[in-house]
Amino acid sequence: MKRFEKWLRSKKIEPRRFYIGAILVSLVFILLVVINSIKDDTDNKIYLTEDAEIRTGPNASYPVLFNIREGEAFKVIGHEGKWLEVTSYDEKQKGWIAGWHTNLDIKEDENPNAQPLKGKVIVLDPGHGGGDQGAASQTGKSTLEKDMTLDTSLELKKKLEKEGAKVKLTRSDDTYVRLKDRKATGDVFISIHNDALESNKANGATVYWFHEQQEALAQTLNASIQKKGMLSNRGVRQENFQVLRQTDMPAVLLELGYISNPTDEVMIKDKNHRQIVENAIVDGLKNYFLS
């Protein structure tokens, strides 16, 4: 130290002044580092402009970890493409969110697979009609199959059109259409029915196909109805129904529950339940056209 001070003096520098100067320089340096780190922190801060999900990886096929709300703030710790790896400020939530849900100027990908039903022609065949009432309930509710198949088909039509599909109906009101006339050109054909048996015990949904090229559609729709619907699952079966036999298209006949079973009958008549089944059919069709 003494030698250093001596050296300073030889350069005509007062040691005390030198030390004060050195302290000031270090303080300014520390201040700059702190300011910079605070700035970094706000640079990495994002918030949600709409409700979204945190997923385990950087695209929508990864499982959802948390649902997060509009306005919530996160720290960005990484990114891949348009996805951001984030942690919450309490560090309890960590994962990936799509950049377009945040205040950052990130545009959502134009995904060609986002609307797999766009432009597809779906033929819906509401079973029975007119003088052919189909199955009838055994309870006092007097539910008729021909009414339920028409309601289901008309509701399903709206949902499919929302997805960009074109829908053809073999009947759109309470009229009788012969089986041989229940056909139209399209990408898939779906005949809609409700089952009945003399015993009121039988219940659940069955998906029928006939030609080989119809089985994949049947499997896909059945999986979706089983996953989302509340009807018990009777599986997929091959059956020589005329509406399936007379078409080369991928075609299925859906028996969406037993009108003859009191529990199924309540579900068939319930619009909310029908919505669940209809959404399952829409999802199944999307999966079918994506695969």
Ligand SMILES: [Zn+2]
């Ligand atoms: Zn029927």
